[in-house]
Amino acid sequence: MIRIQGWTPDLEKNFKQILFRFLEEINSTKAALYLLAADGSYLLTTQYGFGRRDALAAEFPPGHPIVLRARELRNKPRALHALEDFPDIAGYLEGAGSGWILLAPLYGASRLLGFVDARDKGRRQPFVAQDLKAASQITDAMIHLLATIGLYPELDENALSLEEPAVQVIEPENEHAAPVVTLDEPAFQELISLATSMVREGALLISLTVIEEAGASSLVLATGGTDEADLEAVQQHQVSVLTGRGLMAPQEDGWSRQVRKVERRANPPAARTIASGILLQLPGWTLIASAVTSRELGDPRQLIAQLSATAGEAHHCGTLRFLRRRYARSLVEPFRADAPDLVQHMESVSRIAWRLAFVLGLDAEMAEEAAIAGLVHDIGLTDLIGQPALTATAPGPEERRLYRSHVLSGEKKLLHAGFDELAPIVRHHHERWDGSGFPDRLSQDAIPFLSRLVHVAEVYDRLISEYSYRAPIRPDRAIAILQAAAGRQFDPNMVDAMTQLAEMP
Numbered sequence: 001m002i003r004i005q006g007w008t009p010d011l012e013k014n015f016k017q018i019l020f021r022f023l024e025e026i027n028s029t030k031a032a033l034y035l036l037a038a039d040g041s042y043l044l045t046t047q048y049g050f051g052r053r054d055a056l057a058a059e060f061p062p063g064h065p066i067v068l069r070a071r072e073l074r075n076k077p078r079a080l081h082a083l084e085d086f087p088d089i090a091g092y093l094e095g096a097g098s099g100w101i102l103l104a105p106l107y108g109a110s111r112l113l114g115f116v117d118a119r120d121k122g123r124r125q126p127f128v129a130q131d132l133k134a135a136s137q138i139t140d141a142m143i144h145l146l147a148t149i150g151l152y153p154e155l156d157e158n159a160l161s162l163e164e165p166a167v168q169v170i171e172p173e174n175e176h177a178a179p180v181v182t183l184d185e186p187a188f189q190e191l192i193s194l195a196t197s198m199v200r201e202g203a204l205l206i207s208l209t210v211i212e213e214a215g216a217s218s219l220v221l222a223t224g225g226t227d228e229a230d231l232e233a234v235q236q237h238q239v240s241v242l243t244g245r246g247l248m249a250p251q252e253d254g255w256s257r258q259v260r261k262v263e264r265r266a267n268p269p270a271a272r273t274i275a276s277g278i279l280l281q282l283p284g285w286t287l288i289a290s291a292v293t294s295r296e297l298g299d300p301r302q303l304i305a306q307l308s309a310t311a312g313e314a315h316h317c318g319t320l321r322f323l324r325r326r327y328a329r330s331l332v333e334p335f336r337a338d339a340p341d342l343v344q345h346m347e348s349v350s351r352i353a354w355r356l357a358f359v360l361g362l363d364a365e366m367a368e369e370a371a372i373a374g375l376v377h378d379i380g381l382t383d384l385i386g387q388p389a390l391t392a393t394a395p396g397p398e399e400r401r402l403y404r405s406h407v408l409s410g411e412k413k414l415l416h417a418g419f420d421e422l423a424p425i426v427r428h429h430h431e432r433w434d435g436s437g438f439p440d441r442l443s444q445d446a447i448p449f450l451s452r453l454v455h456v457a458e459v460y461d462r463l464i465s466e467y468s469y470r471a472p473i474r475p476d477r478a479i480a481i482l483q484a485a486a487g488r489q490f491d492p493n494m495v496d497a498m499t500q501l502a503e504m505p
Contacts, residue, residue, distance in 0.1 A: 007035075012046045020048060026131045026134050028119065028122075031049060031119070036112065036152070041061050042067055043059050062358060065504070067115075068358060070112055074107050075136065076105075079101070079126070079131070080100070100126065102135060104118065106143055181322045183314060183315055190310065191307065195289075203292065206291055208288075215256070220257060220259045222260070224263075234292065241277065247286065273292070275290065276289065276304070279312075338386070339382065342378065342381055345461060345462070349461050350372070353374035356494070356501055376414060380411070384406065390403070428440065429454045430455065456495060457498070460479075476502075478502070
């Protein structure tokens with residue numbers, strides 16, 4: 001088994017003490033801690049409550065459903081019922097007699113460093129909102145310990161990140177009103193990058209705080225000379241700004257804080273001044289910032305103005321990303337009634353493409369692009385609904401010609417819809433590695449990367465699915481077919497990734 005470099009029995013003891021807080025504060029009877037290994041898998045490092053007969057994995061590969069869900073949650077623990085919320089692992093949980101899992105990610109330095117699998121609250125009680133809040137505080141303690149011991153070197157410089165939700169969408173009461181979208185991960189990273197550069201260039205401290213109904217979470221970027229008194233003063237200053245605007249400030253026990261130390265060349269002056277301001281205010285969600293500097297080095301109000309302008313632009317871009325996903329779905333949804341099998345296929349390929357992206361080591365942005373490409377890859381086939389070319393098991397020359405035209409029709413539809421970057425992916429998703437595909441007979445790396453990914457995902461889904469135009473086969477047989485065609489029809493790397501994905505529970 002691949003070990004985690006630097007892991008020792010003493011470290012296991014320290015982490016188990018923190019893990020035990022799931023019993024003390026949440027009343028969970030079982031909990032297991034998994035941490036990221038050098039090969040990208042997640043290894044069981046310590047646990048309590050699980051018996052010999054319980055199904056408890058010693059290791060999860062990077063594309064396992066539990067890992068993917070933990071990565072998707074970012075810093076937000078969630079209670080999931082296997083049959084309703086997480087059917088992908090229903091069998092796994094049943095092996096330990098569990099129906100519920102409290103999944104608590106450990107997210108720092110912009111990646112998933114580990115997660116806690118907690119189960120079976122005492123007296124068969126369900127996990128509630130207060131339990132999720134406590135779980136977040138416990139995993140914060142684990143992240144702080146990881147940063148302290150240097151198990152993951154990137155935490156030394158990058159330390160801890162602000163909560164980075166995928167995209168939080170607040171649905172309006174009026175069904176005809178537009179949804180309210182908060183900041184997504186790329187937007188947060190842009191804001192954090194600016195704040196970090198401000199500290200490196202002269203600011204003594206920048207604090208970014210997200211306030212939600214459940215409480216507040218602050219990311220503090222500061223020089224080494226910052227002490228607890230400075231942090232408390234900044235928090236109180238933010239409270240005064242909130243109350244001055246007529247907003248309710250979170251209670252002290254509902255306010256978590258993460259501190260990131262930023263290196264700078266000169267020592268900070270003793271005289272300090274502070275400014276705070278609300279960067280974004282949305283229904284149920286507020287982003288406030290504070291800047292601490294010296295009079296010699298500039299006015300902190302100017303820094304708040306810069307952060308406010310960047311936050312506004314980042315929010316706009318994040319909203320566009322959300323609307324882009326919603327718009328892509330709107331292209332597919334109208335055909336659900338007349339072609340349910342086709343829509344189900346496109347949705348399935350989207351899910352497979354998303355998971356394949358992570359197996360291939362792509363970042364979240366590329367994984368999202370793969371998922372959207374999978375969703376719309378066969379949009380051109382909607383022109384053939386009700387025609388034999390779409391469903392014929394033994395198509396003739398005319399049916400084959402019409403079928404092949406769907407990649408060009410799909411490209412045209414996406415260009416018309418403004419998806420210029422997705423259009424070539426759809427045009428070329430039937431090209432073959434050896435150059436014998438259509439429409440342009442591209443080969444190998446001349447085929448767009450995501451076209452190669454979608455092609456493998458699509459064929460695999462067609463082979464195993466009940467709704468396909470052909471009789472389904474077992475997943476292992478489908479993988480054998482893909483492997484036999486690797487290097488001819490398919491990119492061998494894509495087939496390898498699909499093989500890994502199919503082998504996951």
